[in-house]
Amino acid sequence: MASVWTSITFRNTGPMCRRSRRDLVIDAQQRGTRATSVRAFAEAPDPRRYTAWTPTGEKRVAEATDGTGPGTTGAIARTVRSDDVLALLEHGRLAHPQLERAMQLAGCVPTRAGWIRQLDRLLAGLAMLLIVAGVACIVAYNWAGLGRWGRFGLAQAGMLALLVAIAWRGLASVGGRRLLMVAIALLGPLLALFGQTYQTGAETHDLLRVWALLAIPWVLASGYAPAWLLWLVLAEAAMLTMIFDLDRWSSVLFAGLSTWATVAALNLAALLFWEWGARRFESLAGRSGQRLIATVLVGTLTVATCLAFFSVPAEGIGVAPWVWLVVLGVGYYVYRFHRLDVAMLSLGWLSMTIVLLAGMGRMLNSLNSLAFLLLLIAAALIASSVLGRQWLGRIASGSREAG
Amino acid sequence: MNVEQFNQTLAHEGLLVAGGAPPLPAKRIPWHVVALAGFGAWLAAIFVLMALGVGALPLLESRIVRGAAGLVACVVCAGFARRRDAVDRATEHRQVFGIAETASSASSGGVFGAQFQTAMSLTGFGLIVSAILLRSEWSMPHSSSLVYAEIMAVAIVLWWFNPQAAHRQLMAWAALAALVVLLGVVGGLPLAPPILAAGAALIWLTQSRWSAFGARHAIDALGTAAAGLLILLPVGFNGFGVVEALGVSALERHGVGASLAGLLAVVPWLPVSLIGLSLIAASLAIAARHQAGVAFKAGLCVAIVCVTVASWRAPGIVACLLVWALATATGRGLLRAGALLGLCFHLFHLYYDLQSSLLAKGGVLLASGAVVLLIRVSLQWAKPR
Numbered sequence: 001m002a003s004v005w006t007s008i009t010f011r012n013t014g015p016m017c018r019r020s021r022r023d024l025v026i027d028a029q030q031r032g033t034r035a036t037s038v039r040a041f042a043e044a045p046d047p048r049r050y051t052a053w054t055p056t057g058e059k060r061v062a063e064a065t066d067g068t069g070p071g072t073t074g075a076i077a078r079t080v081r082s083d084d085v086l087a088l089l090e091h092g093r094l095a096h097p098q099l100e101r102a103m104q105l106a107g108c109v110p111t112r113a114g115w116i117r118q119l120d121r122l123l124a125g126l127a128m129l130l131i132v133a134g135v136a137c138i139v140a141y142n143w144a145g146l147g148r149w150g151r152f153g154l155a156q157a158g159m160l161a162l163l164v165a166i167a168w169r170g171l172a173s174v175g176g177r178r179l180l181m182v183a184i185a186l187l188g189p190l191l192a193l194f195g196q197t198y199q200t201g202a203e204t205h206d207l208l209r210v211w212a213l214l215a216i217p218w219v220l221a222s223g224y225a226p227a228w229l230l231w232l233v234l235a236e237a238a239m240l241t242m243i244f245d246l247d248r249w250s251s252v253l254f255a256g257l258s259t260w261a262t263v264a265a266l267n268l269a270a271l272l273f274w275e276w277g278a279r280r281f282e283s284l285a286g287r288s289g290q291r292l293i294a295t296v297l298v299g300t301l302t303v304a305t306c307l308a309f310f311s312v313p314a315e316g317i318g319v320a321p322w323v324w325l326v327v328l329g330v331g332y333y334v335y336r337f338h339r340l341d342v343a344m345l346s347l348g349w350l351s352m353t354i355v356l357l358a359g360m361g362r363m364l365n366s367l368n369s370l371a372f373l374l375l376l377i378a379a380a381l382i383a384s385s386v387l388g389r390q391w392l393g394r395i396a397s398g399s400r401e402a403g
Numbered sequence: 404m405n406v407e408q409f410n411q412t413l414a415h416e417g418l419l420v421a422g423g424a425p426p427l428p429a430k431r432i433p434w435h436v437v438a439l440a441g442f443g444a445w446l447a448a449i450f451v452l453m454a455l456g457v458g459a460l461p462l463l464e465s466r467i468v469r470g471a472a473g474l475v476a477c478v479v480c481a482g483f484a485r486r487r488d489a490v491d492r493a494t495e496h497r498q499v500f501g502i503a504e505t506a507s508s509a510s511s512g513g514v515f516g517a518q519f520q521t522a523m524s525l526t527g528f529g530l531i532v533s534a535i536l537l538r539s540e541w542s543m544p545h546s547s548s549l550v551y552a553e554i555m556a557v558a559i560v561l562w563w564f565n566p567q568a569a570h571r572q573l574m575a576w577a578a579l580a581a582l583v584v585l586l587g588v589v590g591g592l593p594l595a596p597p598i599l600a601a602g603a604a605l606i607w608l609t610q611s612r613w614s615a616f617g618a619r620h621a622i623d624a625l626g627t628a629a630a631g632l633l634i635l636l637p638v639g640f641n642g643f644g645v646v647e648a649l650g651v652s653a654l655e656r657h658g659v660g661a662s663l664a665g666l667l668a669v670v671p672w673l674p675v676s677l678i679g680l681s682l683i684a685a686s687l688a689i690a691a692r693h694q695a696g697v698a699f700k701a702g703l704c705v706a707i708v709c710v711t712v713a714s715w716r717a718p719g720i721v722a723c724l725l726v727w728a729l730a731t732a733t734g735r736g737l738l739r740a741g742a743l744l745g746l747c748f749h750l751f752h753l754y755y756d757l758q759s760s761l762l763a764k765g766g767v768l769l770a771s772g773a774v775v776l777l778i779r780v781s782l783q784w785a786k787p788r
Binding site: 080081082084086087088089090092093094095096098099100101102103105106108109110111112115116118119120122123124126127128129130131133134135136137138140141142342343346349350353370371372374375377378381382384385386388389392393396 | 416418436439443446451457458515611615693735751768769770
């Protein structure tokens with residue numbers, strides 16, 4: 001049986017498209033290629049010949065298909081889906097009796113051994129779920145009678161057991177890193193238990209902030225990209241809840257910055273750090289972190305700009321449109337010409353559309369005809385969507401051809 | 404496996420009927436660009452409809468005008484969608500392997516236009532439904548089963564004639580939802596999950612036949628809707644939740660309806676047994692594809708019967724297991740994820756509803772976990788070698 005590959009496919013792209021291997025790795029990650037393949041490509045001595053792993057964990061050496069030389073590659077072909085195989089059947093390219101075999105070759109449906117494995121995993125997962133839920137019910141039943149020492153003892157004994165398991169597996173293994181992520185996730189409930197027991201009066205953003213701060217050493221120790229992403233989600237949640245907990249947009253925090261400006265500044269710093277770190281540390285590689293940070297940054301600035309249009313009284317809100325404009329301009333330059341990222345450009349376009357609509361709503365507020373106003377907004381939206389799709393589609397196609 | 408490698412593998416294994424290597428796949432526009440255009444299209448459609456609604460509100464008070472406006476919107480959108488579909492199919496014939504890009508070719512040509520038409524057609528459907536309901540003056544307890552039969556008929560016609568993927572999917576859901584309410588009206592709601600289970604199993608296990616007839620997209624939509632409703636429906640299963648919310652539970656309980664209700668009162672375990680039978684039939688069909696031995700098949704049947712008996716108060720568990728098996732057998736990842744989520748939900752719903760202390764619930768959960776582990780061990784023992 002032919003091996004099922006998870007690999008990067010190369011296309012003949014010509015000498016004009018030479019790019020460094022690091023850029024190609026980032027490109028591959030952007031296109032959703034599996035991490036193992038990307039790492040394999042990054043570490044290969046010859047980019048045309050590199051090591052890849054099959055889904056079953058077998059190590060194979062792959063040949064790049066029609067590559068033209070080191071660093072001249074990039075396009076990633078899409079993965080086969082069951083619809084593709086059925087399409088072959090529909091168009092008479094595949095005989096009916098061969099369908100199951102073709103589906104199995106494509107990896108869309110399991111083989112006989114695969115079925116047993118799937119069933120086994122399902123039953124194991126279900127059993128684990130039921131047993132954990134059963135234990136949780138029994139603990140909950142006895143919770144009131146446990147007392148402070150009992151509760152904390154139980155919670156920390158669970159955490160300790162987890163840490164022992166991590167030490168046993170080792171942080172070099174994926175299992176150990178995943179367990180550490182579970183420990184990071186369980187820090188929050190432990191802090192919540194502390195807050196509930198001693199009635200600290202902490203707000204949600206306090207809990208999230210302390211959670212994120214305490215998790216930093218563990219995240220650093222893990223050196224694991226998903227752990228960084230989890231930490232980032234916690235930090236962003238802390239910042240966003242801070243906006244809503246602290247009198248929404250109008251509070252002034254340290255250095256005279258208002259809440260929205262603090263969140264924007266912290267996110268901008270985080271974005272710069274992440275972009276810098278992505279090129280240097282494996283655990284920060286990938287684009288998910290940058291995109292998450294950029295979404296919160298642009299989202300905050302977009303809302304602040306819209307509030308400024310409608311003259312909502314908030315500290316320093318008058319500056320928001322200018323900050324928004326600068327951030328979008330710099331972002332366009334960086335992600336269009338320096339490091340192409342269509343997702344970031346899409347985010348910017350979406351933000352511009354929202355601000356455009358808010359601006360139109362503000363300017364046309366005095367119109368008497370509601371129907372006319374709605375039609376104008378719809379027309380602007382149609383124009384923006386069509387132009388945006390054409391522009392971004394052109395860039396995406398161009399990047400593929402260039403890649 | 405990517406398309407290029409798959410092409411090579413098929414050629415290497417000699418599985419392709421016609422000669423020559425299939426062409427390379429079409430380029431793909433990133434999902435976020437498509438999502439951006441789709442989001443803009445729906446928002447723009449809402450604004451256009453609101454503008455039209457504000458202008459034409461007095462006219463739409465008439466049932467006839469409302470129905471006619473809805474019909475025109477649906478027909479125009481279906482016409483555009485069919486034209487687009489014809490172009491896509493012609494492209495597919497030239498580029499045999501690119502069919503999975505249909506929706507996105509949708510796409511590359513104009514995801515905005517496709518989504519805008521879908522929004523307009525759905526509004527048309529809404530206007531037709533409101534015209535039908537207006538006949539009974541929006542008063543649900545006075546509605547008759549005919550109302551839901553009419554809605555179902557409209558949804559079926561649109562499902563078949565408008566080939567736009569999202570629209571087709573929504574119409575399939577609407578048609579089956581109308582069928583469920585219709586069953587509720589005649590007192591046969593508990594029979595809805597077994598009917599959906601049988602339908603879903605039949606559709607997904609024979610999908611290759613539909614592909615050969617060229618009706619794959621339409622039937623796929625129906626299969627997805629049947630499986631999706633099957634996961635969701637058993638939530639309010641015993642309490643007639645959905646139908647009672649519409650205020651029609653006590654309607655038309657005469658004739659066939661009364662007989663059905665009477666039958667279900669006597670044998671409340673009938674629906675879950677029927678779903679269990681569907682699961683057994685589907686599992687045996689899948690096992691037969693893999694030439695499994697008699698011992699394995701017998702073990703599988705015994706396991707399914709055990710699970711069905713244990714979960715007779717929560718038919719959703721068996722229903723989700725059926726959807727999981729069908730989705731795995733046909734390579735539908737999203738449906739499989741939905742089935743697993745549904746399974747977790749129904750399991751916890753079952754234990755949450757137990758009229759006992761937390762301690763007793765904990766004990767039952769632990770015992771259930773042990774039973775599942777036992778089934779796992781017995782399957783390991785009976786697995787084909």
